[in-house]
Amino acid sequence: MSEHHHIIPLKIYFIVAGILFFLTGVTVWVSYIDLGFLNIVIALLIAGTKATIVALFFMHLLWDDKKNLIAFVLSLMFLAIFMIITMSDTEFRGAINPEIKDPINKRAAFYDSLPLTDDHGNPIHEDGSHESGDKDDHH
Amino acid sequence: MSHNKSSPDFLYHHFYDVNQQYETSKLGMWGFILTEVLTFGALFVAYTVYRAWNPDMFINANLLLDVNKGLINTIVLIGSSLTMALAIWAIQLKKKKLSLIMLFVTFICAAIFLGIKYLEYEHKFHLGQLPGEYYSYMGPEIANMNNPHIFFSIYFIMTGLHGLHVAIGMGLIAWLMYLTARDKLHSAYYTPMELVGIFWHLVDIIWIFLFPLFYLIG
Numbered sequence: 001m002s003e004h005h006h007i008i009p010l011k012i013y014f015i016v017a018g019i020l021f022f023l024t025g026v027t028v029w030v031s032y033i034d035l036g037f038l039n040i041v042i043a044l045l046i047a048g049t050k051a052t053i054v055a056l057f058f059m060h061l062l063w064d065d066k067k068n069l070i071a072f073v074l075s076l077m078f079l080a081i082f083m084i085i086t087m088s089d090t091e092f093r094g095a096i097n098p099e100i101k102d103p104i105n106k107r108a109a110f111y112d113s114l115p116l117t118d119d120h121g122n123p124i125h126e127d128g129s130h131e132s133g134d135k136d137d138h139h
Numbered sequence: 140m141s142h143n144k145s146s147p148d149f150l151y152h153h154f155y156d157v158n159q160q161y162e163t164s165k166l167g168m169w170g171f172i173l174t175e176v177l178t179f180g181a182l183f184v185a186y187t188v189y190r191a192w193n194p195d196m197f198i199n200a201n202l203l204l205d206v207n208k209g210l211i212n213t214i215v216l217i218g219s220s221l222t223m224a225l226a227i228w229a230i231q232l233k234k235k236k237l238s239l240i241m242l243f244v245t246f247i248c249a250a251i252f253l254g255i256k257y258l259e260y261e262h263k264f265h266l267g268q269l270p271g272e273y274y275s276y277m278g279p280e281i282a283n284m285n286n287p288h289i290f291f292s293i294y295f296i297m298t299g300l301h302g303l304h305v306a307i308g309m310g311l312i313a314w315l316m317y318l319t320a321r322d323k324l325h326s327a328y329y330t331p332m333e334l335v336g337i338f339w340h341l342v343d344i345i346w347i348f349l350f351p352l353f354y355l356i357g
Contacts, residue, residue, distance in 0.1 A: 013224050013225060017218070021214065027355060028206070043351035046351070050347045054344050058221075058340045058343075060333075067166055067169075068165060068166060071169040071173050072169060072173070075176035078173075078176075082181070082184055083183070083184050083187060087184075087187065090188045090191065106285060107286045108286060108288060110274065114282060
């Protein structure tokens with residue numbers, strides 16, 4: 001009755017799980033090394049590799065009828081469209097009108113007990129100017 | 140209603156044969172997975188937009204999370220994905236008892252995952268590291284970041300929706316154990332287990348992305 005269902009050798013499941021555990025270790029190890037923007041690239045590459053392995057082997061997409069793979073890949077393409085169109089708005093708001101690039105209030109009102117800082121933690125005044133002796137602005 | 144007497148009792152009358160029924164169920168499940176990817180996808184887009192707007196705050200606020208708890212949860216969830224796959228493998232080979240044990244281990248792993256998540260949430264509730272206007276943590280670490288409540292809004296919504304999926308998955312796995320124990324599932328018909336397996340692996344895939352994006356960006 002179910003002879004058409006492919007039964008995957010047990011060995012493959014254990015090898016796949018071993019690779020997933022290994023890559024988890026690698027991604028934690030790499031996160032403690034400061035590589036600048038490459039950190040997020042490597043983390044996402046490893047996560048993408050792990051997700052692909054799970055989808056192909058644990059979710060049986062490698063052996064399935066390819067229509068299931070098409071459904072899954074389509075969902076990722078829709079997600080890419082969603083991401084690209086949204087980011088093309090939110091990342092370029094200042095290009096047309098610089099005034100709408102930044103929020104009017106630098107931060108929510110409930111932080112008022114703390115000194116206002118810029119993105120690097122340097123104190124700034126309410127009018128937006130930096131304090132003198134700002135160590136980050138020498139170069 | 141055209142099936143003759145030799146048709147198995149699990150074959151519904153509107154399907155031509157067992158294979159068509161199996162393939163149709165599976166494609167339906169993948170349609171659901173597509174909607175799931177888009178549901179979480181919207182939150183991943185929100186994460187990307189707010190991280191692009193607040194790059195340094197995200198990297199600093201990430202240090203307020205416990206990497207060890209996230210790592211243990213990753214290992215637990217990958218282990219549970221393995222046991223879920225093994226439960227399907229066992230029932231394909233008519234090993235009913237082994238399949239039940241594997242489902243039970245998967246269920247326990249899910250419970251451990253939610254237990255650790257509870258400890259994390261409880262700690263954050265205690266400190267006031269909460270989403271949006273409920274945020275009240277003013278400790279020394281946040282002196283160099285603006286608006287960490289945005290990070291915690293996205294953290295709680297994404298891990299919360301994922302945790303809800305784990306809880307629903309536990310219910311589905313318990314249902315599979317019931318069906319298997321009652322011999323409703325067997326080597327000729329295990330479609331529900333295959334479909335819940337796909338759901339469970341999707342939950343694993345989402346965590347595979349949540350773990351580095353929230354715990355490892357420092």
